[in-house]
Amino acid sequence: RKEVEQDPGPFNVPEGATVAFNCTYSNSASQSFFWYRQDCRKEPKLLMSVYSSGNEDGRFTAQLNRASQYISLLIRDSKLSDSATYLCVVRAQNAGNMLTFGGGTRLMVKP
Amino acid sequence: EAGVTQSPTHLIKTRGQQATLRCSPISGHTSVYWYQQALGLGLQFLLWYDEGEERNRGNFPPRFSGRQFPNYSSELNVNALELEDSALYLCASSLLTGGYNEQFFGPGTRLTVL
Numbered sequence: 001r002k003e004v005e006q007d008p009g010p011f012n013v014p015e016g017a018t019v020a021f022n023c024t025y026s027n028s029a030s031q032s033f034f035w036y037r038q039d040c041r042k043e044p045k046l047l048m049s050v051y052s053s054g055n056e057d058g059r060f061t062a063q064l065n066r067a068s069q070y071i072s073l074l075i076r077d078s079k080l081s082d083s084a085t086y087l088c089v090v091r092a093q094n095a096g097n098m099l100t101f102g103g104g105t106r107l108m109v110k111p
Numbered sequence: 112e113a114g115v116t117q118s119p120t121h122l123i124k125t126r127g128q129q130a131t132l133r134c135s136p137i138s139g140h141t142s143v144y145w146y147q148q149a150l151g152l153g154l155q156f157l158l159w160y161d162e163g164e165e166r167n168r169g170n171f172p173p174r175f176s177g178r179q180f181p182n183y184s185s186e187l188n189v190n191a192l193e194l195e196d197s198a199l200y201l202c203a204s205s206l207l208t209g210g211y212n213e214q215f216f217g218p219g220t221r222l223t224v225l
Contacts, residue, residue: 032211043201043216044154087154096167097142097205097212101154 003027004102006088012108017078021105023088024070032091033064035073037084038104044087047073078109113138115204115217123223124192132187132220136204142166143185144205144214145177149198157200160185161207192224 006023013019025033033050048055050062050071061074071088088102116135124130136143145157156169160179174190183204189196199221203214 034211034213041199043218046213046215049211049213091212097144097159097161097207097214098156098167098169099144099146099154099203099214100156103153 001026002103003100004088004090006086006102006105008103008105010106010108012110013078014110015078015080017109018074018076019078019107020075021073021086021088021107022070023072023102023105024068025088025090025100026069027090027092027095027100028069029092029094030069030090031093033062033071034089034091034099035060035062035071036087036089036101038087039084044101047086075107078107080109080111083107083109115202115215117200117202117217117220119220120218121221121223123225125225126192126194128192128224130189130192130196130222132189132200132202132222133184134187134202134204134217135184136202137215140204140206140215141183142205142207142212143179143183144203145185145187146201146203146216147171147198148201148219149195154201158187189222194224197222197224 035047036044038044054063085104142161159167177187199219203216205214
């Protein structure tokens with residue numbers, strides 16, 4: 001079983017749609033959580049850190065459920081420019097500063 | 112503020128050769144991380160350096176090594192290259208504040224082993 005699991009997609013949605021991605025992690029010692037986006041053949045860019053109480057940044061909302069060990073990302077009013085692969089990332093307390101990446105969920109927003 | 116920089120952008124080597132990849136962190140960041148992203152695979156952690164010391168190592172053979180210099184820049188060396196080493200090598204940097212220590216990535220070096 002992978003440490004961080006994501007539905008690879010692709011999620012094909014029209015502009016303006018709301019789309020949600022989920023991610024599960026297996027290491028209960030995980031303490032920090034992130035969403036990164038990665039465009040084709042580019043480096044991952046930090047989208048947002050995910051806090052225990054949940055947090056929002058514009059059209060993006062992230063939630064953390066420690067009991068069920070899952071993280072979610074909600075994108076409202078999707079734009080063409082949101083098309084990318086979204087990576088769920090965790091860092092465990094017992095793993096130094098190593099980030100563990102999920103395989104990514106591909107989003108394609110269409111006109 | 113300048114981001115993480117890496118050089119070279121592309122590197123082509125043959126089996127058995129050595130490759131050296133370089134990374135300069137964001138100004139003020141003391142930690143540098145190396146990750147490998149092979150085609151069709153996820154990012155895999157390679158190495159973490161902080162204050163000139165190797166702090167953590169991923170599940171890679173010893174022919175993957177590196178170092179961090181006093182100015183916090185870093186080198187990744189891959190000896191005895193194998194075809195499977197062909198990948199995008201990403202460097203990231205962060206502060207160590209005891210908080211989330213967000214890592215910011217450079218554009219990567221694409222290594223091709225022929």
